[in-house]
Amino acid sequence: MTPSPVPLSGSRFQNEPAALYREMRLEHGPVVPVVLDGGIPAWLVLGYRELHQLTGDTVLFSRDSGLWNQRSAIPDDWPLLPIILRRIPLGDAPSAAGLRERAAVSSGALEDVDLFELRGLTERFADELIDTVCGTGEADLVADYAMRLPLQIIAALCGFTDEQGPGLVTALNDLLDGQERANDGLTHLVTSATELLAARRARPADDMASWMVGHGNGLSDQEIVESILEIAVVAHQSTADWIGNSLRLMLTDERFAASLFGGRSSVAQAMSEVLWEETPLQNWSGRWASRDTYLGGRQIRAGDLLLLGLQGANHDPHVRTPGAAQSGGNNAHFSFSHGEHRCPFRAQEMAEIIAGTAIEVILDRLPDVDLAVPADSLTYRPSPWMRGLTALPVKFTPTPALRPAT
Ligand code: HEM
Numbered sequence: 001m002t003p004s005p006v007p008l009s010g011s012r013f014q015n016e017p018a019a020l021y022r023e024m025r026l027e028h029g030p031v032v033p034v035v036l037d038g039g040i041p042a043w044l045v046l047g048y049r050e051l052h053q054l055t056g057d058t059v060l061f062s063r064d065s066g067l068w069n070q071r072s073a074i075p076d077d078w079p080l081l082p083i084i085l086r087r088i089p090l091g092d093a094p095s096a097a098g099l100r101e102r103a104a105v106s107s108g109a110l111e112d113v114d115l116f117e118l119r120g121l122t123e124r125f126a127d128e129l130i131d132t133v134c135g136t137g138e139a140d141l142v143a144d145y146a147m148r149l150p151l152q153i154i155a156a157l158c159g160f161t162d163e164q165g166p167g168l169v170t171a172l173n174d175l176l177d178g179q180e181r182a183n184d185g186l187t188h189l190v191t192s193a194t195e196l197l198a199a200r201r202a203r204p205a206d207d208m209a210s211w212m213v214g215h216g217n218g219l220s221d222q223e224i225v226e227s228i229l230e231i232a233v234v235a236h237q238s239t240a241d242w243i244g245n246s247l248r249l250m251l252t253d254e255r256f257a258a259s260l261f262g263g264r265s266s267v268a269q270a271m272s273e274v275l276w277e278e279t280p281l282q283n284w285s286g287r288w289a290s291r292d293t294y295l296g297g298r299q300i301r302a303g304d305l306l307l308l309g310l311q312g313a314n315h316d317p318h319v320r321t322p323g324a325a326q327s328g329g330n331n332a333h334f335s336f337s338h339g340e341h342r343c344p345f346r347a348q349e350m351a352e353i354i355a356g357t358a359i360e361v362i363l364d365r366l367p368d369v370d371l372a373v374p375a376d377s378l379t380y381r382p383s384p385w386m387r388g389l390t391a392l393p394v395k396f397t398p399t400p401a402l403r404p405a406t
Contacts, residue, residue, distance in 0.1 A: 003027050003028060005033040005034055005035040005041060006024055006028070006032055006033070006034050006035070006044075007034070007035050008034045008035065008036050008037075008042070008044065008283070008307075008384045009036075009037055009384055010384075011382065013282070013382075013383065013384040014379075014380045014381070014382045014383070015380070017278075017282060017311060017387070018315060021046055021309070021311065021312040021315060022315070024044070024046060024312070025046055025047075025312070025316075029047070029296055029297060029298075030045065030046055030047020030049070030050045030296040030297075030316075031043050031044075031045050031046070031047065031050055031295050031296035031297070031298040031300075031306075032044045032045075032046055032309070033298075034307070036080055036084075037079070037080060038074070038078060038080075040070055040073070040074065040080075040305075041070070041304075041305075042286075042304070042305040042306065042307055043295075043298065043300065043304060043305070043306045043307065044283060044306075044307045044309045044312070045295070045296070045306055045307065045308060045309050045312075045313070046309035046312030046313060046316065047296050047312075047313065047316055047318070048313045048314075048316035048318055048319045048334070049296075049316075049318065050295055050296040051308060051309065051310075051313040051334055051338070052338060053295065054287055054295065054306055054308070055287070055308065055337055055338040055339040055341070055342065056338060056339045057339075058339060058340050058341070059290060060289065060290055060291070060293060061287035061288070061289060061290070061306060062096060062287060062288050062289075062290050063096065063099055063286075063287060063288075063341055064095065064096040064099065064288060064290075065084070065085050065093055065286075065288060066093055066095065066096075067288040067289070067290060067302070067303050068288050068303055068305060069301065069302065069303030069304065070303075070305065082233075083285060083385055084285045084286055084305070085285070086230070086234070086284075086285055086286070090190065090222050090225065090226050091222050091223075091226070094223070098223075101217060101219065102219065102223060102226075102227050102230075103341070104217075105212055105215060105216055105217065105219060105224070105227060106212075106227050106230065106231055106344070107344045107346065107347075108211065108215055109208040109211045109212050109215075109231075110208070110231075110344055110346045110347050110350065111346050112208065112211050113157055113208070113346070113350060115349060115350070115353060118153070118157070118350060118353050118354070119353055119357055121153055121156060121157070122149070122153055122353065122354050122357040122358060122361075123357055123361060125149055125152045125153055125156075125165075126145075126149060126357065126358050126361035126362075127361060127365070127402050127403075128403070129144065129145050129148055129149060130145070130361065130362070130365045130366070130402075131401035131402055131403055131404075131405070132144070132401075132405075133145075134365060134366065134396075134398065134399045134400070134401055135398050135399070135400065135401060136398060137395060137396060137397065137398040138372060138393070138394065138395045138396075139393075139394055139396075140391045140392060140393050140394075141244065141247055141362070141392040141393075141394055142240075142244050142388075142389050142390065142391050142392045143391060145243075145358070145362070146240040146241070146243040146244040146247070146358070146392075147169075147173060147240050147244075148166070148169050149240070149243070149354070149358055150235060150236045150239040150240050150243075150354055151165070151168060151169045151172055151232060151235075151236040152165040152166070152168075152169055153354055154231065154232055154235050154236060155168045155169075155232075157207065157208050158193075158196065158207060158208045158209050158228055158232075159196055159200060159205055159207030159208065159209040159210065160192065160196060164192060167188065167192075168188070168189065168192060168232075170185070171184075171185040171186075171188035171189050171192075172185065172189060172232060172233070172236055173185075175189065175233075176233070176236075176237055189229060189232070190225060190229070193209075193225045193228050193229065194221065194225055196209050197209060197213060197221050197224055197225060198221075200213050201213055201221075208228075209224075209228065212224050212227065212228070234343075235347065235350075235351070237280070237386060237388070238280040238281055238351070238386075239280075239351045239354050239355055240280075240388065241280035241386060241387060241388030241389075242271065242274060242275075242280050242351065242355045243354075243355045243358045243359060244388055244389045244392055245274045245278050245280065245387065245388065245389070246267070246270045246271045246274045246355065246359055247359060247362065247392060248378060248389060248392055249270045249273060249274060249277075250266065250267070250270045250359070251369070251370065251371050251375075251392075251394070252371065252375040252378075256269075256270055267356055267359050267360055267363070268356065270359075271352070271355060271356060271359070272330075272331070275314075275331075275333050275335040276314050276330075276333050276335075277314075278311070278387050279310055279311050279314060279333070279334075279335040279387060280335070280386060280387055280388060281310055281335070281385065281386060281387075282309075282310060282311035282312075282384070282385065282386065282387045283307055283308065283309055283310065283311070283312075283384055283385055284307065284308045284310060284337070284385065285305075285307055285308070286305050286306060286307050286308070287305075287306045287308075288303060288304070288305055288306070289301065289302055289303060289304045289306065290302065308334070308337060310334045310335055310337065311387065313334045314333045314334055314335065319332070336348050365399065366394075366396040366397075366399070367396075368396055368397055369394050369395075369396045370394060370395055370396065371392075371393070371394060371395075372393040372394050372395040373393050378391075378392065379391075
């Protein structure tokens with residue numbers, strides 16, 4: 001009997017993902033038939049070799065969602081659409097050439113970011129966030145810190161003012177929650193980005209929005225706004241979860257607890273281990289087959305959707321011994337994907353600087369930081385896409401703010 005497709009939902013993605021991927025692999029092999037909410041079929045590619053093939057062959061496995069053989073069956077308000085299309089659609093779906101053009105503009109704007117300044121910016125915003133909690137002796141390092149920091153930095157790099165940062169953070173977090181405030185969040189983000197572009201067209205400055213306006217190669221304002229929001233969505237939540245998951249590892253694992261006091265190398269080691277063990281984007285969208293083909297022994301039809309099983313591939317027994325933790329130095333994981341559409345190298349460097357600096361600032365400012373709850377009571381958000389904590393409550397000796405509130 002053919003095993004039935006696996007629903008890409010449910011509490012096991014949250015509570016025991018490693019066991020779930022192991023079972024899927026045993027039952028279905030490296031390319032797993034899955035079904036998304038609403039009964040939409042797709043393939044989840046968990047095999048390391050197969051994921052390499054999927055992300056490496058951009059002609060056979062395209063990013064062009066126009067190829068999707070299920071698109072006519074899907075209503076425009078399907079809640080998973082922004083995740084599957086990986087964009088907040090403000091207009092028609094871009095063609096493959098349009099996608100490439102936008103990716104080039106986004107990458108160019110990121111290349112223009114000064115990494116030395118980025119470190120300084122991260123330290124400044126991190127210090128400001130810690131100033132708001134350091135006097136109390138307790139904090140939730142997810143809500144008060146990790147979920148606030150990356151977007152505040154990306155917003156400043158784009159050209160938004162410091163005063164606009166917190167409002168944009170709230171709007172994006174509301175949008176990503178997908179609850180009743182999601183639409184208001186989207187409106188706030190689109191209006192703010194559109195106003196920023198108008199201001200930069202009138203008077204360019206030294207920021208990513210001005211770079212995109214100047215080098216946009218004919219992209220419309222709407223397309224540039226979509227590109228800015230795309231960067232914000234992929235950068236914010238994934239970097240926030242990288243910070244949160246690495247801090248959890250350092251606060252709960254004895255190997256790191258011993259060196260928590262000023263242990264710089266242990267920060268890099270924890271961050272690297274998280275990319276192998278519980279990467280922020282556990283499954284991600286997506287590619288569409290441009291013709292009938294085979295992958296991992298499965299027959300794939302033209303227009304089928306294939307999802308990137310990034311965490312599953314990182315745990316593929318063909319590339320590692322089950323149960324053995326991967327340590328620093330080995331970067332052959334799939335956490336940033338692979339091939340032409342992978343996370344741009346400059347973006348990876350930026351994420352590493354933001355996450356690493358964010359953790360170092362915590363260790364500097366709150367040297368005796370410790371978990372305020374039992375480690376086994378920590379919970380993850382219910383998502384088959386992202387891997388991130390709902391909260392990380394900590395306690396520490398209260399210290400004065402660097403810049404007390406006036
Ligand atoms: C400063 C932080 C970051 C920035 C600015 C950023 C930027 C981007 C951009 C622009 C893309 C789209 C590339 C394209 O469509 O061609 C992308 C894709 C992606 N990013 Fe990042 N990113 C950041 C952090 C991260 C982190 C922390 C992770 C995970 C650990 C991550 C994983 C990915 C993945 C898996 C993709 C999809 C690649 C694919 O489809 O093959 N990113 N990122």
